[in-house]
Amino acid sequence: MSLHDQLRAVALAEFATAGYAATSLQRIAVLAGTSKASVLYHFASKEQLLAEIVSPALDDLEQLILPIEGTGGLRRADFVERFVDLLLLHSQVVPLVINQGATLDDVPVMHRATELMRRVAELFRLASGSTIEKLRFGVAFGGVAYTLAAADRLGLNGEIPIDDVRSALLEILHDLLVPADTRTA
Amino acid sequence: MSLHDQLRAVALAEFATAGYAATSLQRIAVLAGTSKASVLYHFASKEQLLAEIVSPALDDLEQLILPIEGTGGLRRADFVERFVDLLLLHSQVVPLVINQGATLDDVPVMHRATELMRRVAELFRLASGSTIEKLRFGVAFGGVAYTLAAADRLGLNGEIPIDDVRSALLEILHDLLVPADTRTA
DNA sequence: CAGAGCACTGGCCGATCGGTCAGTACGGTG
DNA sequence: CACCGTACTGACCGATCGGCCAGTGCTCTG
Numbered sequence A, B: 001m002s003l004h005d006q007l008r009a010v011a012l013a014e015f016a017t018a019g020y021a022a023t024s025l026q027r028i029a030v031l032a033g034t035s036k037a038s039v040l041y042h043f044a045s046k047e048q049l050l051a052e053i054v055s056p057a058l059d060d061l062e063q064l065i066l067p068i069e070g071t072g073g074l075r076r077a078d079f080v081e082r083f084v085d086l087l088l089l090h091s092q093v094v095p096l097v098i099n100q101g102a103t104l105d106d107v108p109v110m111h112r113a114t115e116l117m118r119r120v121a122e123l124f125r126l127a128s129g130s131t132i133e134k135l136r137f138g139v140a141f142g143g144v145a146y147t148l149a150a151a152d153r154l155g156l157n158g159e160i161p162i163d164d165v166r167s168a169l170l171e172i173l174h175d176l177l178v179p180a181d182t183r184t185a
Numbered sequence C: 001c002a003g004a005g006c007a008c009t010g011g012c013c014g015a016t017c018g019g020t021c022a023g024t025a026c027g028g029t030g
Numbered sequence D: 001c002a003c004c005g006t007a008c009t010g011a012c013c014g015a016t017c018g019g020c021c022a023g024t025g026c027t028c029t030g
Helices: A003-018 A025-031 A036-042 A046-071 A076-089 A093-100 A108-123 A131-149 A162-177 B003-018 B025-031 B036-042 B046-071 B076-089 B093-100 B108-123 B131-149 B162-177
Strands: none
Touching: A003 A025, A003 A036, A003 A046, A003 A093, A025 A036, A046 A076, A046 A093, A046 A108, A076 A131, A076 A162, A093 A108, A093 A131, A093 B093, A108 A131, A131 A162, A131 B131, A131 B162, A162 B131, A162 B162, B003 B025, B003 B036, B003 B046, B003 B093, B025 B036, B046 B076, B046 B093, B046 B108, B076 B131, B076 B162, B093 B108, B093 B131, B108 B131, B131 B162
């Protein structure tokens, strides 16, 4: 793995667990076995390092929701399944965006992230939904994000097969978000 | 309201929305209309300011779970209701602990917070529960915390009566955590 | 009035932050 | 050999951080 990729991996892990503001370029450099100056050689700034880490996940999410926004057709059960797969694929980016998105919305890439979350919410017509429906949405996605973030504390790392986690999350989200009659909206 | 209390209120709001690390004593002082030095006159350190903000909520939580731990009797439905009331009472502390607890566990008061969360989890026998039960717990409490933290973005502030929020959260948590047959464990 | 004590302040400290820059080692390439 | 671009570094910069301290007004009390 190139130093460039290694720096991205180290920074992602630190940003997700310790927080963006609390993670210094110096620390990233030491963990990757190089110098702070070399970090800023590979990435123009700390913000651009964050952007390069988060953007791929946002691109995937945008590709997931764009066709749905275009046609207006959303089959919730299908969407939930593809969404869970996306969350698991970018399991470290999820808590980073969820936990720190609000505090970092002055950073362009994080603003884009929160904007995408808003668009996902609109897919579920939450803007016009009832109070409990809005809350269901918040609990569902916030809950999944927190669970992924707190995986260590809950003992979900390593010992539990990823497929079990996937099917469990699917069941929980399905219960929360998919009405008894599968509808298209 | 005394300056002491006003500083606590301002700091709580900033810690919860912008983050502990990202909130400087200087900013707290300006928002409260005083000087940074006066903040450190009222509170020995930034950490102690955080402790004084978070501790009351932790005390309430401890009082809630201590008798249950003592007798070993937990009626989930009752507990969920009292827990939701506690979350709503300390609605600003909740996202502070949930979102930043992991990154600040070197701060004693935050370590106590995560330790209390672990004890709550044990009340639900999550340590020995199945994978999906562990995940249900994480999704439920993480989800509620995220929802309270993201209340602004979801449009839950002001326009929706607090009683509606309360009953909606109760219904959602009840669905997630209380088995069909109300049991004592 | 003298003086003790509380509330508060400006100015300073060392540490650390993100970021810049001149310089260096080195593997091609002509 | 000279030359160049890439990868990388140590030293340094201004800004900001949490925290410290001497000093200042103000109020209350003997």
